[in-house]
Amino acid sequence: MTNTQAKVEPSLWHRLLDRQLTRRGALGTVAGTAAALALPIRFSEAQAAANNGAPVAADPKTLGPRTLPPFRAIEPTDADTMTLPSGYRWQVLAPWGEPFTADGREIGFNHDFVGFFPVDLLEGGRSSTDALLTINHEYVNSLFVGGNTKDRTPAQIEAEMRAVGVSVVRVRREKDGWKIVPDARNRRIDALTEIELTGPARGSAAVKGATVVRGTVGNCSGGQTPWGTLLTCEENVDGYTKAWAGSGYEALHQGWVTEIDPFDPAWTPKKRTAMGRFRHENVALTVAKDGRVVGYMGDDMQDSCVYKFVSRGRYTPANRNANRDLLTEGDLYVANFGNGTWLLLDYTRNKKLQEAKDADGKPLFASQADVLADARAAALAVGGTPVDRPEDIEIHPRTGEVYVSLTNNSKHGNYFGQIIKFREDGDDWAAEKFLWEVFAVGGPQSGFASPDNLIFDPYGNLWMVTDNSDLGSNPIKGFHGNNAMFFFPTEGPNAGRAYRFAVGPRDAELTGPVWSHDGRTLFLSVQHPGEDSESLEKLTSSFAARPGTKIPRPTLVAIEGFPGWRSA
Template sequence: MTNPQRTQGRADSSPWHRLLDRQLTRRGALGTVAATAAAAALPLTLGDAGAVSNNGAPILADPQALPPRSVPPFRAIAPGNADTLTLPFGYRWQTLAPWGEVFTADGREIGFNHDFVGYFPLDLLEGGRSSTDALLTINHEYVNALFVGGDTKNRTKQQIEAEMKAVGVSVVRVRREEGGWKIVPDPRNRRIDALTEIELTGPARGSAAVKGATTVRGSVGNCSGGQTPWGTLLTCEENVDGYAKAWAGSGYEALHQGWVTEIDPFDPAWTPKKRTAMGRFRHENVAVTVAKDGRVVGYMGDDMQDACVYKFVSRGRYEPGNRQANRDLLTEGDLYVANFGNGSWVLLDYEKNARLRDAKGADGKPLFAGQADVLADARASALTVGGTPVDRPEDIEIHPRSGEVYVALTNNTKHGNYFGQIVKFREDGDDAAAQKFLWEVFAVGGPQSGFASPDNLVFDPHGNLWMVTDNSDLVSNPIKAFHGNNAMFFFPTEGPRAGRAHRFATGPVDAELTGPVWSPDGRTLFLSVQHPGEDSESLEALTSTFAAKPGTRIPRPTLVAIEGFPGWGGA
């Protein structure tokens, strides 16, 4: 067995690291590093935001002007099991927006189990790229009933209401001030939860597939997401079926969930929209870009064993500067599923694909009556037309330099794939709207690489890949003893060290690290710490006390802000 930390030693002793160490020891308070080349880089226009990959968030530096890096800007750390967030020398973190913190004028609290984080510079709509003042959107995937209500078996009406208010999305203004990041009062601070009114758009709107609904209540199962070039959030609804039993009697309807919901963080008056043209399945995220002809493309994964990878291509074309029109682009479009056997995209269209019209169930009845049915059960549609079942496709992101699409395949215990892998593909002609692609394996999990179960991905402008892991069986599975707690890793994507994992962060007990996103200048990494202490059997037998309120012991999911990075354009 190869020790991954030992194999990284040669990279850690490079002149770049010696220079970095000298820089780090000179740093004092948070945020004292001056941006270098980033300060001279021309800011991207709003229309260019979709051309870079930072969860779709804008970044200051031009990825094509930055050289690739083959070594990380830190000394890799060893695996660990401590109940804290462990970082390399010279890096610091602070708690920001923990569960339960009041942040709106009407007394609403930050939700539970933070996941995807969207970074929207406060001046984005004016063409700005502020790295110190922003609206953050934070997904809240699900609740831990032990912490939110105390009763895990017999939920009361009050507990169900509390849980419904703890999921969804928080829109939070934050600002970098002396001493660190802080939540700032703002009329745009708000919660979208399981009770919020949301409009259905697209082919399934008003159809029998959604029981005739045109507006529905709530967004739940908010896992990862994406950001659009026109400055809106796409929050993805993943594991939504289990709520029907947990919230019995509340009026919850599972068919109204499992979609991609678009939210405008800048406009509280704009009703959120569920984009049914993008299909219903266990959505992990949406990686958004613009094709050569101006159509908007979104890559998506269905987070389930033996499920598929999808691509949505809008009918309309993106118009830089026309935000009102762009906010309707995801209403109509074509949904495709990936066939990795021949590198093709297969159209999921009832009228154009005879296999969908001819499909019948075990009872001999048609599986689909029209396009609304095809979209409402996109998983069945995908498998019907020959979509390739893969190993839990979670996050998908687009390389900012090459345009290649990276897919985290977390694992598949049905077929003995316990460690997962990351694959990448290139579209034919480097056009996101192409019908063909070529793919390859980028990195494979296991003791030899030091990581297991890749989940959320994010790129920086140099083309470095940063990945967090999703291991739910670290305590019970001896084959993962090498891993320690869930962690975050850095991968070069070019050069001789491409695909080699370097551990940057290790999370607290029972937690996942989720939703990484950079400030535009690359000096702050925002990261969610989800479900610390989740395996606790009772409030008297807690496995974690991470981020607990002073004087208490109950762990809290939270957002953290990590600083100490040299910023874009450094050596």
């Protein structure tokens, strides 16, 4: 059962998008937003406007909106380095291959999502200078991991399986910068780690009867829970079946959301099958008015859908052990942008799933486990709206609106992508209706293209990194330079306007941004620098290479120079 078996009209989303760009939006005047985006942007004119004063706790209720960035925006560049505005500095932290555990394990390859967990979090603390970081490692470049891109040996396959997954790393801010420090919780979760399946698909035929599986792979973006655990999202998992032939790799056991407790190495990681199987980019988790936990997710493919998970149980701040089971059971929904509704993906309660047939007239699903194991096909079967590569989703800390980056869709000529936002009915994240509009549109007129990971600061400003990959010689290359990070005010006269903050090295994406709690450090992953290299003799980048070598290394960087969170 594949997603191609469900009937779908891919052009529906593009008709809806055109309508949103030309009429009054559901939340405001979209025409006004589009007009503002059409104005030429002189990046050199964006002067810093940060107030003076002491840092305050990162509580959005104490902070007012900002309409200009705290930096002078920079121009695009193709330099093989991290380029930042004047007054900001960066350092390499936790590069691929760095030993960091007591037993000599190394930091994995191709960093993505980063979670920031203050070491005193479980005691109610909010340390900004001492934390456990969780770093996703999405995939490997076989040229750099083993030096063989074709006929992998068993040893190379094992090395690749050890290089993906997640690193849990303790870091501390010392006088001369951030450092990795020893800790019994420092560890690697990789493609060979035992992980428990939970939820409706556990032990079902849809996962070949498995209750415990091996490994987590394709670890793209993710999320953090209110109870202090990591949600790592498994995205592109099918290609490993051929690449790792003979290793016992099973694709049906991947493609889920996996929960990991960075504070408790003895707690077995859990794959949350109730949240569905598809190409997960991230999870934006929050707590609804009635205490149920709500998670927003995107399926990172062309003409794929946006999802919402609502837990059955309710969050209890004082009961962490109970909260760690909240994602075991709940309802999965898919968004229909045509009428602004959430459609339930439940086999017993949605007849469309019972009646869905493949091209030969055979039932697509026989159980809820089947629905969850191919959530993409289920979403299209019930009328979910296919959109343009929904990647990261984040929730505005002041308004509660949900922002979605739609990266691009070359199948329909959308090379530049857009960011949309929606508000749930009654401002309740568990609602079944919503209103949406376009926030920003990529292209030469706005200065950015292919929006990917998003993160808000407590003022409600949006920070975004781009994903201009595999698009050939389209117009992006003429104005964008290397992949970059942008700042967007979300309120005031400059709402939706892009200001370039950082530019990464050659061939790289900037991914997984996360703030320290005081707002003085931004942690940012540099993924796949030098990925277009033809060989080890013809490298396109040497970013973060070890001394005396030229092989580029994916890494985490710590960026400083920010004034910290300041009162309005």
